[in-house]
Amino acid sequence: MRITIEPNNGVPIYEQLVRQIKYSIAEGTLVSGQVIPSVREMAKKITVNPNTVQRAYLQLQSEKILQALRGRGMAVTDEAVQICEADRHDLLKSRLQAVVSEILGSGIEESSLQAMFADALQHCQTSRTKAETLVHSESETNE
Amino acid sequence: MRITIEPNNGVPIYEQLVRQIKYSIAEGTLVSGQVIPSVREMAKKITVNPNTVQRAYLQLQSEKILQALRGRGMAVTDEAVQICEADRHDLLKSRLQAVVSEILGSGIEESSLQAMFADALQHCQTSRTKAETLVHSESETNE
Amino acid sequence: MRITIEPNNGVPIYEQLVRQIKYSIAEGTLVSGQVIPSVREMAKKITVNPNTVQRAYLQLQSEKILQALRGRGMAVTDEAVQICEADRHDLLKSRLQAVVSEILGSGIEESSLQAMFADALQHCQTSRTKAETLVHSESETNE
Amino acid sequence: MRITIEPNNGVPIYEQLVRQIKYSIAEGTLVSGQVIPSVREMAKKITVNPNTVQRAYLQLQSEKILQALRGRGMAVTDEAVQICEADRHDLLKSRLQAVVSEILGSGIEESSLQAMFADALQHCQTSRTKAETLVHSESETNE
DNA sequence: GTGGTCTAGACCACG
DNA sequence: GTGGTCTAGACCACC
Numbered sequence: 001m002r003i004t005i006e007p008n009n010g011v012p013i014y015e016q017l018v019r020q021i022k023y024s025i026a027e028g029t030l031v032s033g034q035v036i037p038s039v040r041e042m043a044k045k046i047t048v049n050p051n052t053v054q055r056a057y058l059q060l061q062s063e064k065i066l067q068a069l070r071g072r073g074m075a076v077t078d079e080a081v082q083i084c085e086a087d088r089h090d091l092l093k094s095r096l097q098a099v100v101s102e103i104l105g106s107g108i109e110e111s112s113l114q115a116m117f118a119d120a121l122q123h124c125q126t127s128r129t130k131a132e133t134l135v136h137s138e139s140e141t142n143e
Numbered sequence: 144m145r146i147t148i149e150p151n152n153g154v155p156i157y158e159q160l161v162r163q164i165k166y167s168i169a170e171g172t173l174v175s176g177q178v179i180p181s182v183r184e185m186a187k188k189i190t191v192n193p194n195t196v197q198r199a200y201l202q203l204q205s206e207k208i209l210q211a212l213r214g215r216g217m218a219v220t221d222e223a224v225q226i227c228e229a230d231r232h233d234l235l236k237s238r239l240q241a242v243v244s245e246i247l248g249s250g251i252e253e254s255s256l257q258a259m260f261a262d263a264l265q266h267c268q269t270s271r272t273k274a275e276t277l278v279h280s281e282s283e284t285n286e
Numbered sequence: 287m288r289i290t291i292e293p294n295n296g297v298p299i300y301e302q303l304v305r306q307i308k309y310s311i312a313e314g315t316l317v318s319g320q321v322i323p324s325v326r327e328m329a330k331k332i333t334v335n336p337n338t339v340q341r342a343y344l345q346l347q348s349e350k351i352l353q354a355l356r357g358r359g360m361a362v363t364d365e366a367v368q369i370c371e372a373d374r375h376d377l378l379k380s381r382l383q384a385v386v387s388e389i390l391g392s393g394i395e396e397s398s399l400q401a402m403f404a405d406a407l408q409h410c411q412t413s414r415t416k417a418e419t420l421v422h423s424e425s426e427t428n429e
Numbered sequence: 430m431r432i433t434i435e436p437n438n439g440v441p442i443y444e445q446l447v448r449q450i451k452y453s454i455a456e457g458t459l460v461s462g463q464v465i466p467s468v469r470e471m472a473k474k475i476t477v478n479p480n481t482v483q484r485a486y487l488q489l490q491s492e493k494i495l496q497a498l499r500g501r502g503m504a505v506t507d508e509a510v511q512i513c514e515a516d517r518h519d520l521l522k523s524r525l526q527a528v529v530s531e532i533l534g535s536g537i538e539e540s541s542l543q544a545m546f547a548d549a550l551q552h553c554q555t556s557r558t559k560a561e562t563l564v565h566s567e568s569e570t571n572e
Numbered sequence: 573g574t575g576g577t578c579t580a581g582a583c584c585a586c587g
Numbered sequence: 588g589t590g591g592t593c594t595a596g597a598c599c600a601c602c
Contacts, residue, residue: 089255092242093263096256100260101270102238103235103239106166108231110264112232117243117260120236120243121256124244
């Protein structure tokens with residue numbers, strides 16, 4: 001599981017952590033029953049305050065995505081996958097919807113929006129290609 | 144000029160006001176030299192505290208979009224239009240970029256993203272058509 | 287008498303007017319007993335609110351620089367010249383003092399200050415030369 | 430860091446605070462990355478309302494001189510030093526320029542101005558010498 | 573009437 | 588604990 005946190009990007013750190021764990025579950029990197037890193041471990045790994053990690057785990061627990069196993073840590077629940085899949089798609093779709101709505105609402109032409117979208121898409125593809133290259137070189141020293 | 148504020152939607156009130164004034168300028172509802180409603184007037188109109196309006200105006204002033212005319216009010220500067228136009232496009236583009244990036248980053252296929260985008264677009268068009276109908280009926284009783 | 291007002295330069299308009307009238311008296315453009323333009327006339331000439339002119343005249347009156355002549359307007363008092371001369375020198379000196387003090391107080395070297403001062407001096411001389419040229423060409427179409 | 434606020438000297442309190450923090454950065458008392466006193470702490474120290482401090486910090490943040498570290502405080506940015514240095518010099522120079530310009534514009538001879546300047550300089554030096562003496566005696570009971 | 577500054581006190585999200 | 592937002596009400600200078 002690979003977690004990347006960007007402080008000061010507006011989204012709270014604990015929220016970024018929640019999302020990324022959900023994504024990991026949705027894409028199968030984390031599977032049902034698997035025990036995730038302890039609060040302290042995770043906190044050290046991504047260098048944030050343990051309280052922040054705790055908060056993220058608590059939220060995931062309340063969403064029935066994680067469950068506490070006394071003395072052993074937190075594990076992914078059985079329902080987690082389906083919750084996350086649904087979540088992910090709906091959440092992201094509504095966010096996209098909101099932005100599109102605001103853009104059109106601000107008086108920008110639909111054609112301009114199409115252009116923006118194409119740009120955004122292309123921009124992501126190039127940066128993702130670069131990222132894959134990084135992943136390959138990293139894979140040899142994977143933890 | 145039509146301002147609509149939604150408290151508790153996450154975006155600070157003063158920020159909503161800033162954006163809507165920028166949009167009004169960008170789309171030509173507000174023109175250079177025009178004096179906008181006074182702090183107290185605007186505060187009463189959108190029923191928020193005058194200090195909150197003051198803060199929005201202050202920010203617009205520091206961005207050289209508004210200028211204070213002593214004892215007369217705040218007016219739109221000459222450069223305002225170009226600043227707002229550029230602003231608007233860049234701001235919205237970066238927001239779209241962010242969402243697209245997160246969607247692709249979460250493991251969703253590009254084809255799904257395309258579908259989402261089409262859906263969002265269509266959703267907006269239908270609601271906008273409805274809005275236009277409203278505008279037409281309003282135009283007869285315009286203030 | 288030539289009055290030039292710059293709105294929005296921080297100094298209140300009425301204060302600018304007060305100063306410039308004092309300067310005019312100090313340099314002899316306005317002499318004892320002379321009747322200055324009426325409030326309305328002056329207001330129209332420099333395109334400001336008559337109240338603002340009134341305020342300036344009131345202040346000058348309270349400083350015994352102007353006196354009201356019933357039905358004829360405001361005139362320069364006999365003591366005006368000496369008051370203005372003293373005023374002007376002291377006021378300007380204390381302002382210069384304040385700036386010098388702040389510059390040195392902010393950690394800037396005395397040598398840098400000397401350089402700044404020389405620059406400022408030179409800058410003024412060139413712009414004043416230009417101004418004189420303007421005055422010459424204006425003098426033919428003088429009001 | 431030593432902050433001294435004079436209320437009622439014309440310059441707004443928040444502005445005085447902004448300037449003094451800039452000066453502290455320009456002269457090296459505050460360095461990049463350093464966390465400055467919290468809003469509440471500073472407010473107590475200089476006995477003003479926390480909102481007033483907040484406003485100063487906000488302005489410094491918008492000038493990219495401070496950055497907020499969520500839950501930890503406000504820190505000096507990396508670019509702060511160069512911004513402040515440039516700022517300080519330009520700001521003070523333009524103030525000196527303005528005074529010199531007004532003095533010459535008011536009909537005072539350049540030689541008189543030179544004399545004034547020399548006086549101001551000397552006046553500062555004597556008071557600064559006195560201040561240094563104070564600093565020496567303070568250094569033994571430094572906080 | 574206008575904008576500008578300041579205080580006092582509250583609530584929230586974040587770490 | 589931190590910063591951020593908001594309200595309520597006051598006073599000022601300016602036009």
